[in-house]
Amino acid sequence: MMLTAAEVDAVRLSLSIALRSVLFSLPLAILVAWLLTRRKFRGGLLLDAFVHLPLVLPPVVVGYLLLLLFGMRGPIGGWLYANFGIQLVFTSAGAALATAVMSFPLMVRAIRISLEGVDAGLEDAARTLGAGALDRFFTVTLPLMLPGILAGAVTAFSAGLGEFGAVITFVSNIPGETRTLPLALYTALQTPGGDAVAARLAAVSFSLGLIGLLAAEFIARRVRRMLGR
């Protein structure tokens, strides 16, 4: 099975966008998961619901909202362009942002579950040993929630490879810039005689998804053994 240059481009683009989206959202997801698990605060419920919105909203709506906020005339998009020259609409960076927003709830969920499994008593023990808040987060909490963080990252990455609705709405379908694997597949289906291309891309999607899930399980096992469980 040989892929054409355009198809390889689409795969490469998908991988790079999914990777960037994970790198961008991971620290934020850890922070949100920590806030939701370890801090009882006013508005916690609202934050929880807000984070989970992309799961229940039509992806097109998310793309549309991103367009409103991060478009060239949007409040954030305009500011970013005026001050830093950063453009998100019609760019792969924008695609990464849309992907990050869509896979954010998955990531927060996985991290939260593992954080709930970390005995808060160990954090208390670290306090009595003289470790301040950041110290005990990085030396106790973070290492112990590593399995969840990795699982969340791999799941979000795999899901991110296939993000369609939010991406096409926010950054459109530009070959070499925002035409990721699912967008290329969709384009092929819209093109007369594109069936063979579509089948090849579907096969690639299928393999990448499978590899992602197997990798997640493999990593989780290794880490659990490292943590002595």
Next chain:
Amino acid sequence: MFSIRAKKRRDGFVLDVDIEVSAPGVVALFGRSGCGKTTLVNVIAGLLAADEAHIVIDGWALDKNGKSLLAEHRGIGYVFQDARLFPHFDVMGNLRYGEKRAKSHRDAPRITLEVVAPLLGLEPLLTRRVHQLSGGERQRVALGRALLTNPRLLILDEPLASLDAARREEVLPYLEKLRDELAIPMIYVSHQFEEVLRLATHVVLMEKGKVLSQGSLDELSLHPELRAIVGPEAVGAVIHGLVESVDGGTGLANIRVGNNVLRIHLREARAGAHIRAQLLARDIILATTRPDNLSVRNIMTGTIARIVPDDENTQLVYVDIGGASILSRVTGAASVALGLRAGLQVWALVKSVSIRGHAFVEAAPRQQPAL
């Protein structure tokens, strides 16, 4: 040495204590489960915010300008009931975690791994993973980790409660060694009188969030409230004595207690040693005339100080044996038949074998710290 004043109200439970301890050693917080012992030590350690607290350890106040110090700045070591070792480090990693964050605030030289490892028998464990340790080993590592932070005060919250009897016996000698060899004041939380008897130099008796009584073990062993906490079987006076001589042949030690000499089997005894023993009230026999021709080795003379009802059929008789008091449980019928009353001279009998299990070598007298 330290003083603790703390108030905390939570879900209908009120903790309100005032504790003053002037000598170094082991302070046992003793009381039934739910009496507020753990709440109190968590307030002391700073893990739980109190409504009001003023704690001073060795002249160092745990609040500055009305703001209480964070737990991580208190310099208080804490050994939890469930050890709480970090599973992602090996034993060495756990010990180093405490050592790295140690503060040198004590006048005494810093406690190092070279001191702690042999003291707690940790050398063979250093490279082990936490999940490969037995319960007793975990507690020893947790002790070492807390000690390596060079604490001003060490809190031990029922460190033996999750261990079976054999493991407990394995850890207790290490605790005794800590008490005798390191000059760190300790607060030992327990609801096991046996442990208190063995380790404590000062006892704080707690009930429903309040301090019922505090003082030396001898005084507290005579406290009437103790019965409800330890159970009727464990009621008995704790006495102090000085070993005068040990009979090489029989292994019986002669121990001076007040005006009397007690003979007790004591493995660790040597002449000149201080010992502490509990004479269980149920084991003490009283006689109103000098008994003769008995196998009993210990016959002490004394006078009845007072008699209090124990349960419906029994009474507790307090006997002053000159410089010490002992307790004897007798039936009401026996009391009437013998005509027991305050002021009466009696002979108190106890078999050497009855005391044996409750004899403990007392810590060598410690130096008073220069203030």
